[in-house]
Amino acid sequence: xxxxxxxxxxxxxxxxxxxxxxxxxxxxxxxxxxxxxxxxxxxxxxxxxxxxxxxxxxxxxxxxxxxxxxxxxxxxxxxxxxxxxxxxxxxxxxxxxxxxxxxxxxxxxxxxxxxxxxxxxxxxxxxxxxxxxxxxxxxxxxxxxxxxxxxxxxxxxxxxxxxxxxxxxxxxxxxxxxxxxxxxxxxxxxxxxxxxxxxxxxxxxxxxxxxxxxxxxxxxxxxxxxxxxxxxxxxxxxxxxxxxxxxxxxxxxxxxxxxxxxxxxxxxxxxxxxxxxxxxxxxxxxxxxxxxxxxxxxxxxxxxxxxxxxxxxxxxxxxxxxxxxxxxxxxxxxxxxxxxxxxxxxxxxxxxxxxxxxxxxxxxxxxxxxxxxxxxxxxxxxxxxxxxxxxxxxxxxxxxxxxxxxxxxxxxxxxxxxxxxxxxxxxxxxxxxxxxxxxxxxxxxxxxxxxxxxxxxxxxxxxxxxxxxxxxxxxxxxxxxxxxx
Ligand code: SF4
Numbered sequence: 001x002x003x004x005x006x007x008x009x010x011x012x013x014x015x016x017x018x019x020x021x022x023x024x025x026x027x028x029x030x031x032x033x034x035x036x037x038x039x040x041x042x043x044x045x046x047x048x049x050x051x052x053x054x055x056x057x058x059x060x061x062x063x064x065x066x067x068x069x070x071x072x073x074x075x076x077x078x079x080x081x082x083x084x085x086x087x088x089x090x091x092x093x094x095x096x097x098x099x100x101x102x103x104x105x106x107x108x109x110x111x112x113x114x115x116x117x118x119x120x121x122x123x124x125x126x127x128x129x130x131x132x133x134x135x136x137x138x139x140x141x142x143x144x145x146x147x148x149x150x151x152x153x154x155x156x157x158x159x160x161x162x163x164x165x166x167x168x169x170x171x172x173x174x175x176x177x178x179x180x181x182x183x184x185x186x187x188x189x190x191x192x193x194x195x196x197x198x199x200x201x202x203x204x205x206x207x208x209x210x211x212x213x214x215x216x217x218x219x220x221x222x223x224x225x226x227x228x229x230x231x232x233x234x235x236x237x238x239x240x241x242x243x244x245x246x247x248x249x250x251x252x253x254x255x256x257x258x259x260x261x262x263x264x265x266x267x268x269x270x271x272x273x274x275x276x277x278x279x280x281x282x283x284x285x286x287x288x289x290x291x292x293x294x295x296x297x298x299x300x301x302x303x304x305x306x307x308x309x310x311x312x313x314x315x316x317x318x319x320x321x322x323x324x325x326x327x328x329x330x331x332x333x334x335x336x337x338x339x340x341x342x343x344x345x346x347x348x349x350x351x352x353x354x355x356x357x358x359x360x361x362x363x364x365x366x367x368x369x370x371x372x373x374x375x376x377x378x379x380x381x382x383x384x385x386x387x388x389x390x391x392x393x394x395x396x397x398x399x400x401x402x403x404x405x406x407x408x409x410x411x412x413x414x415x416x417x418x419x420x421x422x423x424x425x426x427x428x429x430x431x432x433x434x435x436x437x438x439x440x441x442x443x444x445x446x447x448x449x450x451x452x453x454x455x456x457x458x459x460x461x462x463x464x465x466x467x468x469x470x471x472x473x474x475x476x477x478x479x480x481x482x483x484x485x
Pocket of ligand 1: 156157158159160163164165166200201237
């Protein structure tokens, strides 16, 4: 019987994409995804180190698995991702029942390390200091048959004082444009119609090979790919947001009018202390130019409250930028010191109750403005990419869900559309965090919908043949990942 695996993913979109590679590597090595509710033979943790309780979460989960492993002889546990890159052999010192620890620069080694640990009956710890090969050549088991993550770069050249990413993911490394476009064309041939370009600082793309306009050129090149309906990107850095990128967004039909642009703070004094290389005027200037070029663009952001030294005036400066920027939504974080970052040892750490109070005031403002912005969408007719999932029942009305071009979540009156198909509908109601579109105008069946249907068929076949189990229906979708600032 094939050994089964489960990959548990924490953190950002980079980790979600890395987990697709970890699944692809294991399936390439003959493992099968463990059915829901069944204990896997191999459990892989793809960890995040951005937030303080990341440590507690990981070691808590590992603690829980110790007894499970005792009941399942031959079971293996592997820990990868940013926490593994940071903690290294400490992981097996604190959890000696872990079999493999691998880092952010050598995810390709997982199958070999698992085998070596099994044969030698000894834990394997392998961490590289920098990336040797861009992981894009690794086999990948994608979460979705119609939407795909495509890495354009890894690592980061910035040194924000609250962030541990550069020390764990290394300096920025860029893929060659031709390689990226070839991957996208191959994905479109498989039925994918939406790609999200991924990078820690995606709009700094090209810095490694000295082309400051490489990102806008990449967006325009995506515009020429037949069958590619939607292009998104995350996460851009305001300091790198140049006019050529705004023009490329406005002039390339399949680049979606949605922009996630981390602000972090609206106070120039705090931005300086965060070592963020832009100030509020520049940030608001970018927002204005984006809105002038793309009037219906939806802009989202990341904001940290309670950064060391933050006064009530600094906080009010953040609130003022939020009022002016009118974000369609925001990831908001209460600052927590991250060991190993400069900010963790700064003076004037803010008292938790003060941070909590500011956080609540910020969330209330963001939600009020997001709702007002959503209300401006009522009456608009939008084309939605149907999302995977069971949809929802609101009273007697059954609704399905989809994403509008500006990435807003829209629930619409159920039709026979499949995930990946396109539904055109009129927005009839606005809620704080989603829209409702009960006037469906048309359904366009797409190659992505066909790809989804084909995958359902294959999953059912694998389930019944590979594991010799009776028919138990289709697999549940994976959870969405939070933003990485
Ligand atoms: S916050 Fe973003 S830009 Fe700043 S160092 Fe971390 S990954 Fe880089």
